Amino acid sequence: MLVGGAGRQKGGHACPPFLLSTWRCRPPLRAAHAGGNVLNRPAKNIFCAIFCAIFCAITATAGLAAELGIGAVQELGFGKFIAGAGGTVTLSAAGARTAGGNVQLVPSGSWNAAQFTVSGDPNLSYSVSLPADGTVAMFSGANSMALGGFTSNPSTTSQLGGGGTQTLMVGATLVVGSGQARGAYSGSFAVTINYN
The missing domain is CATH 2.60.40 (Immunoglobulin-like)
Structure with missing residues (x-):
């Protein structure tokens, strides 16, 4: 089921309304081990980001000029x-x-x-x-x-x-x-x- 309004998960980070019923978007994990290795994001968060990028593409326009x-x-x-x-x-x-x-x-x-x-x-x-x-x-x-x-x-x-x-x-x-x-x-x- 698609949700009409923008939702927020705990912590105040917005999730795309069309994904609320399926995925829970989480903020990027920025913590690191003492050795310097960055923690990996959950795979479903990556999918969420890719899906959002597809729907945020700009619109293409064209104008037809009169023949010279x-x-x-x-x-x-x-x-x-x-x-x-x-x-x-x-x-x-x-x-x-x-x-x-x-x-x-x-x-x-x-x-x-x-x-x-x-x-x-x-x-x-x-x-x-x-x-x-x-x-x-x-x-x-x-x-x-x-x-x-x-x-x-x-x-x-x-x-x-x-x-x-x-x-x-x-x-x-x-x-x-x-x-x-x-x-x-x-x-x-x-x-x-x-x-x-």
């Missing part, structure tokens, strides 16, 4: 330019466009950094992984231009807002060959995000 997502809002656009003897066209994550080498920018038209929306659990931090150099290119038929030097804002790590979303801007550098063939070039690249 990313959606494209605006493409990466370099606008128009003249290749000349070759060089580069760079778009910063803020959308500023600059030319390097002998490339000449055409001021008409539009250009813009890529824009994404990151979503997930509010206030959680995440990391951003951008393509490595030499892995992305833009094509126009058989002609191509390498795309690299990717940058982002926020950069490698950031934190979602209280609403669970954040805007991510991405820029890159386009490598233009000497006498690069005219045409409308296009391509694609991947941005990877993970919770920290």
